[in-house]
Amino acid sequence: MAVEKMLMMNVIGRIEDVDSVLADIILSEKVELVSAQSQIEANNFVFKLKDENIDKAIDLNYITEFEKDNIYENELKRASELKEMLDIKSDYLKGLSKKKFNQINDNDRFNKIYDKVKNCYDKLNKNKLKLEEIDNIYKSFCKISNIDIDMEDLGNLNYFDFKFGILSKEDRIKLKKNYENILAVIFHTGTSDEGEVYLVLYPCNIEEEMGRILRSLNFKELMVPDEYTNTPKSVEDTLAETKINLEKDIVILEKDLQKHKETYSEDIGFIYNNLKIKERIEELKIYMSKSNKYFYLSGWIGIKDKDYIVDMLSQYKDLLIIFETEGGTTPPTRLKNLKIFKPFEMLVKMYGTPSYDELDPTPFLSLSYMFLFGAMFGDLGQGLVLILGGIFLARKNKMFGGLLSRLGFSSMIFGGLYGAVFGFEDIIPALLIRPFENINTVLAAAVFIGIILILISYIYGLINSAKRKDMEDGLFGKEGVAGLLFYITLLLLIGGKLINKTILSMWIGILIIIICIVAMVFKMPLTHLIKGKRPLHCEDISGYYIESVFSIIETLLSMLSGTVSFIRVGAFALTHVGLFIAFETIGEMIGTTSGNIIVLIIGNIIIIGLEGLIVFIQGLRLQYYELFSRYYKGEGREFKSVKINGGEII
Amino acid sequence: MSNERIFSAINTKIRVLKSNLLNELDYINLMKKKDLKSQIEYLIENTVYKKEMESIDDINSLEDVEFALRNHIIDQYEKILNFFTDEYRDLFKTLLLRYDIEFLKVYIRILERKDESIKLDKYTFSNEKYHSFNLAKIMKTSNLEEFVDSLKGTIYYNALLSYKDQKDKKTIFYMEMNLDKLYFNLLYTKSKFLGKKDRDLFQEILGINEDLLNIEWIYRGIKFYKLLPEELINFTLTHGFVFKYNDLKKMAYGTEEELIDRVLATKYEFLFNSEQEIDLYMDRRIHRYLYYMFLKLLKAGGLNIVLSIAYIHLLEYEAKDIISILEAKRYGLDIEEIKKYMIRSIERG
Known part of the structure; x- marks a missing residue:
């Protein structure tokens, strides 16, 4: 702990x-x-x-x-290539701890596997490319298959060239409007899904001009290579056959590749793992x-x-x-905590990792945070929802899920104490108190709890100062003995006034307070005096005293405001009930039973989602501002062990 | 939705934004500064461009200033977009496509000319959701064919498909022309869904713009590029306001003089009726005409789309003018000389 x-x-x-x-x-x-x-x-x-x-x-x-050894890089590249070619998605971390890293990689075997797979993969890719090409030509011929001309005849024309292509509607209109100026015959040969298909016949000697004109019309030329003779229809048939053959080849090659995958995936995984470790080893050698x-x-x-x-x-x-x-x-710093406190480490680290010589605030934070959350959000049913939500979330985010279910558990306990189930207060009896019926008690209790928590954090602060051997802050600082004494005296005086009883004589109280203030103002010279260090002030003297005096005012204010701040715990306990009453009223206004139920369900969802979030944040605020600021610095560095997946090392 | 509901909020916003536009004094001050550094300082201290100018890495780079101005415009587009829904939002998103198209053109140029010096990342939007294509997919391509394939499924695919395996040097030209044509056609298509009044207003503005671009294109095509009349007519924009297809066809198949006569008879006569150099200032004349048109619209602006459109264009002309001043200063032109290259006419100074 x-x-x-x-x-x-x-x-x-x-x-x-x-x-x-x-x-x-x-x-x-x-x-x-x-x-x-x-x-x-x-x-x-x-x-x-x-x-x-x-x-x-x-x-x-x-x-x-x-020196950095780079020979593994090439092999790692080839190994990842293999993984990719065979579509092996397995996580390389799996089974790493069991298999011992093997220094002697079987290079021959690796090369053999690589060559085999690569060969098959390349062939497959070549065939796929070929298929795509044939498919494109096939599609072109499909678009003109309704014309009954031998392609060879068209190609053999001595003084004329031809092009097939597609025009958009807008360009078609432009062409039509300007047809009288164009030195070519343009036939509409059919319709395709991309637009209208045209055959353009023009004299060979204006080929360049024709090309420019067609390009300015965004003419999408169809690929019709000369090697295909016969009519488009028969070309289409031949190509269809070629396609089927290619597809057959592809299926066979894919099967081969699949077979390779079954045979070698374990080997490849093993080689890949080893290379991955080797990579990490080389990275770590700089240390x-x-x-x-x-x-x-x-x-x-x-x-x-x-x-x-x-x-x-x-x-x-x-x-x-x-x-x-x-x-x-x-x-x-590596934190070691009981399992029930573990998720709260996340909240501590969000603020800062404890220094090596600092007390770990996690246990105190865990208990007080659960307490505060439960007190503000006490409900047996909604707490259960939070627990279930936490368990569900834990599968994706273990820390946060764990945090949520612990908070839910605390909420359930307070739900029992308040006698609330999904907002209803008439199902079970309250074991302790009904907040809404005892408003003053609840608010006063909240402040009282705040005082206790603040006192505990003073003690934590004292221990931390002692561990750091920091006399200046520990004895005379505003979070040290002087501050604690000041705070207690102040509380006793104010408390006495409130209950109209003298707990501490006013004069003694004021005397103690003045002594504390003096100690806090002169904390540096006092420390140096006791330790025998000279000079008494390390910095500019007037600056030091101006700062001290102002910090006394700030201390006084923060003590009071910090204490009163805890009233929110009570206030949110009341809000929680009040919010539900509002939904209950809306439900009754609707009149129908089903409407009522729907409103209450929505109300509960809003309360859990929105108010839960607010309470979560408010609780955190109390921890960070009112408590942590009194005892916790969080200037440590987290322990990060070297791991395979690039766990950072500093 | 009634125009009151669509425009009351955005038009108020535009009136505020418009007050950020530079005034005549700003331009004069900019012209008087002695170098780029003090010009940038002036922009930081006195204009709305503070944020963008401060983020410039290299204060000697005119290009970086250009991008900073551009980012400001895109930022304004984003602001305006937030005020619109449905077809109006659609139209403004389409207007924003010009930056995507600019990116595509630059990318094509990089592919073809292997120009490594272009700062490609500056042409992209900082917020990727505004891109009309998958940026990462495009950036992986290293030749025209892959590039065109990477655009499959976008509005650009069909416009570029027929050029993907062309080896011709002119391919870039054709691709760029097609992209521009696509942009204007898209704007026209989108404008059809606006309310009747807005549709008419927008199509008139678009039509005038297309007219001027068509005239310039055919005029230059005849005079300098020696293009085929068929190419000239096929690349014209379709939705001109004054000049329709048949007028343009006559121009494309006619001579330079015939074209000038034809234009002189219309409200675009300012293109050719000057004693001064015609060709050099043609671009500027077009911009100046449109600039004053938008300025007039901005002042008249009622509860319609015109105010937003005018504002965004004025902003672009402002960026152009700032750049002209900065560039002219670099070449050591004096103030009177600089004024000739500016879109707005500056009387004082």
């Missing part, structure tokens, strides 16, 4: 094992790599000088970087260093994974692992 402890792991191993070790690390998904070079420079590769380690010590003097005989690798691991990693790497001969608790840099 906290930020997990991390270890810096430095590994020295034989250079010939480097790929295999990296493959293990990638597949384990438990290590975040950092630059080994910087670890070496920080002198963190420290080990006992025994006989068997002498080599390693000497080699440390000859450190260089890894590593090498010498003549050894490689050097550094990375963060969680303490609990230490045994697993040691065990995993123990198979390599002559491999040395050194663990350090401090790697010179701040470790990344």
Whole structure:
């Protein structure tokens, strides 16, 4: 239930094992790599000088970087090509963890498979292209099949050329209006789905002009190659036959390809996987260093994974692992929380990842957020809908689905306490209170809960300051002891006035408040005085005091407004009931039973969708602004283990 | 829907937008600035182009200024589009197609001339939903055939299909002409669905525009390009206001002098009745005629489509004039000389 402890792991191993070790690390998904070079420079590769380690010590003097090895790129390209040709869609991640990365790729076998498949695929493509071409010509001849002229005769004309083509309506009219000026005979030969088909016959010597005129009319010429003699009708028949033959060939080739797919898909998947790992290995080598005989690798691991990693790497001969608790840099943060709190990590990370030395706010956030949401949106039935929605969503977005069902659960509990089912308050008795009948109580309770939550966040803030050894903020800051004391005194004084009882004498209260204010204003010089640091002020003195005084005013305001802000929890609990009453009234006004039911269903949908969203946001607002601002910084860096699918490493 | 409901909101908006147009003093000030940098600074400090001008990467690039102005116009189109629904929205979206067509023309030129220097991405819309084609699909193509195929299913496919396997150098010309023709025909088709009053008004504006383009096309075709009369007539735009097909046919098959005589007898006589150079200023004369026509329409503007159409065109002429000034300055022309190339006539200064 906290930020997990991390270890810096430095590994020295034989250079010939480097790929295999990296493959293990990638597949384990438990290590975040950092630059080994910087670890070496920080002198963190420290080990006992025994006989068997002498080599390693000497080699440390000859450190260089890894060169990028690109030979896999070409093969990876061919492997993806294979996947594409055979339409293998399988996810390469599947089965990766089981199969051990195999350093020796069977190149011969790979080449053989590639050649076979490629050959078949190319043939198929060639035939498909040919079919398309024939099909185009076939379509052209279909459009002119009703004319009974031998194509050879047309082609043999000595002084005339001909063209078949299609004209649009507009251009046809233009041609018609200007026919007297055109030196050609134009026959209408038929109609096709694209427009009217024409045969243009013109003297050979004006071929160029004719071409220009026709182009200016957007004449879509039909492809009628000279190699086809006979009448269009018989050409059409011949072509139809050719087409059928080609289609037959294509079917056979497709079957062959399918057969290849069945035979080789497992092999290809395996080769592809290995190459994919190889690609990642090469990418990761920029983090590593090498010498003549050894490689050097550094990375963060969680303490609990230490045994697993040691065990995993123990198979390599002559491999040395050194663990350090401090790697010179701040470790990344990996949150470790109970399963019921896990989805709330998303909300924490949305604000910022906790620093390594900060308390993980997730448990507090989870409990308080569930509480606030439930209090604002208490309904047994609607809560159930949220749970079901959450379970459904979890299939696509596990975190958000989980979050929703937990909120729904809390909503159901409060629904029981308020006695509300889908808005109706007359089905079950209220176990605790009916908000709408006790408005003042509900609002006051909301503020009271707010005060408790704010006090808890002060305690969190104190612990965080203590962990950071930050005396200035922890003792004298507005989120530290001084601030807490100020807040409590203020509450006691105001509370006393409200219930007309003296809890704390006014004079003592004011004295405490003044002391706190003084402490907060002089927090930097006070800290420096205690620590014996000089000068007392790090910055411009007048600037410092102006800022301090203003921040006191801001603190006072934010304490009051922050506390009152929680009144919204009560207000939304009331809105929730009020909104439903509105729909109930509309339903009754409609008069018919079916109309009433429809309105109530729509009302419930709107309440769940719209009000649910508002309450979700308002709850989040309370967390981020009123609570987080008092104790949480969120300036950490998230732990990101190296993975195969490009899990970023920093 | 009644015109009150369609236009009351947009016309109010246009009146506000129109106040952002540059005034005569702005143009004079721009002409007086000594270099491009101070001209851009002037635009930033004193005009509505602040945002666009500030985003320019290279302040020495006239091209970038041009794109910045263009982006402003597109931005205004988007604003106007929000006020319209149904067939009116359709019409304005069609007007916006000119930028898509410009992109296609540029792409064709890149394919044919292998010109790498063109900044293609500047010709696209920042909001991809305004494109009338699948941009990603087009960008993958590397020859004309693939290019045309990538347009399958769009309004452009049929207009370009017959050129996809042509190797002729003139192919680009034919493709461009067909795209332009397509644009004007689409506008005409879309205008048919407007309310009767708006339809008549729009078709008149479109018709005058087509008239002027047709005259210019045939005149230049005869005088400079030596095109076949059939080509001339076939590429004319169909929905002219004064000159119909048969008039144009006579012009296409006639001589230059006959054409001039014919035009001098109409309201387009300003094209040829000047003592000054005819050919050099023909474009500018056409623009100036249309500019004052739109200005008049903008001032008269009632509850109809004219106000929006006029505004968007005035904006385009404004961009053209700004560019003319900037360009002329670069070539060191003096103020009187610059004025000759501007669409609006500037009296002061």
